[in-house]
Amino acid sequence: MTDQPLDSHAFRRALGNFATGITIVTAQAPNGDKIGLTVNSFNSVSLDPPLVLWSLDKRSADSLSVIQSADHFAINVLAANQLDLSNHFARPQTDKFANIDYSEGPGRAPLLDACAARFHCALHETIDAGDHWILLGRVLAFDDFGRSPLLYHQGAYSLVLPHPRVEKNLAAQATLPGLEKYLENNLLYLMLQAVNAYQTSYLPKQQALGLSVSEARVLILLSVIPDAGLERLQRESSLPGSEIREAVENLHASGLLESTTAPFSLTADGALRASEYWALSEQEQHKVFDEFNDSQIQLFKKMLNRVIQKA
Numbered sequence: 001m002t003d004q005p006l007d008s009h010a011f012r013r014a015l016g017n018f019a020t021g022i023t024i025v026t027a028q029a030p031n032g033d034k035i036g037l038t039v040n041s042f043n044s045v046s047l048d049p050p051l052v053l054w055s056l057d058k059r060s061a062d063s064l065s066v067i068q069s070a071d072h073f074a075i076n077v078l079a080a081n082q083l084d085l086s087n088h089f090a091r092p093q094t095d096k097f098a099n100i101d102y103s104e105g106p107g108r109a110p111l112l113d114a115c116a117a118r119f120h121c122a123l124h125e126t127i128d129a130g131d132h133w134i135l136l137g138r139v140l141a142f143d144d145f146g147r148s149p150l151l152y153h154q155g156a157y158s159l160v161l162p163h164p165r166v167e168k169n170l171a172a173q174a175t176l177p178g179l180e181k182y183l184e185n186n187l188l189y190l191m192l193q194a195v196n197a198y199q200t201s202y203l204p205k206q207q208a209l210g211l212s213v214s215e216a217r218v219l220i221l222l223s224v225i226p227d228a229g230l231e232r233l234q235r236e237s238s239l240p241g242s243e244i245r246e247a248v249e250n251l252h253a254s255g256l257l258e259s260t261t262a263p264f265s266l267t268a269d270g271a272l273r274a275s276e277y278w279a280l281s282e283q284e285q286h287k288v289f290d291e292f293n294d295s296q297i298q299l300f301k302k303m304l305n306r307v308i309q310k311a
């Protein structure tokens with residue numbers, strides 16, 4: 001801890017350790033002007049009365065005036081497969097709703113389809129808080145669709161996985177005869193356990209190499225697809241455009257990238273760092289799979305790809 005002024009970049013990065021869901025907040029003014037923006041500052045506040053909050057960057061001044069004249073807004077909590085929607089509403093554009101299906105809720109706030117949940121709110125209070133406004137909403141109604149949510153952690157999109165210890169406890173506490181046997185034969189349970197175990201061992205080693213999650217992902221992608229534009233990088237990295245742009249700036253400032261625009265080329269140092277990340281991933285893969293021969297690995301890949309396509 002220190003009394004020095006905070007390094008805002010490091011502060012943001014530390015805040016990124018707090019995993020959140022992702023929402024799109026929408027509103028429509030009486031004159032038909034609509035706003036929609038990607039927001040991860042959403043949180044619950046009170047059950048009685050039912051209140052929620054989120055914070056709005058003061059640079060989005062138009063959004064504030066639309067919300068205030070609408071006197072309502074909707075919180076659309078995104079489902080795991082709505083990553084493109086999150087990227088779409090995180091980019092300034094003239095008409096964000098041009099190709100988007102939506103219906104209208106209280107105060108004519110746009111409601112998005114196929115979300116995990118939606119909260120229909122009346123504007124309760126606007127609080128001035130530094131470079132953001134805190135908007136409190138009184139929940140008038142809600143929809144609970146129960147879909148698995150999209151998560152955001154350390155600047156990257158993420159998914160919910162059950163914690164392995166919870167799973168193990170469940171198995172240990174099993175009193176029903178045959179439950180453990182059932183879990184042993186349940187392929188979804190085994191796949192989740194496998195990914196959890198792999199990540200638990202791999203991620204700390206990756207982080208120990210020094211770059212943030214987004215910088216590491218962008219660097220290793222650019223080492224194999226240097227011509228990639230923002231859209232391709234978004235698709236391959238599961239990072240929002242703003243994180244990719246920031247990662248590119250940081251990699252350039254650290255002397256790992258020659259430029260901040262495509263086509264990107266890695267500096268000699270950048271190429272060396274990328275090869276360290278590739279080596280780590282190969283080393284981990286080797287450690288886990290070294291007892292299997294090539295044809296078994298090929299079969300495993302084929303099975304995984306079938307699961308990805310079929311499920």
Ligand SMILES: Cc1cc2nc3c(=O)[nH]c(=O)nc-3n(C[C@H](O)[C@H](O)[C@H](O)COP(=O)(O)O)c2cc1C
Binds near residue numbers: 036039061
């Ligand atoms: C994952 C993620 C979370 C975000 N959370 C917030 C937030 O809580 N509040 C905010 O004002 N902007 C947030 N943003 C940024 C806005 O989505 C972005 O600036 C958007 O373009 C604002 O809309 P506007 O340009 O129409 O004003 C977030 C962006 C991303 C990618």
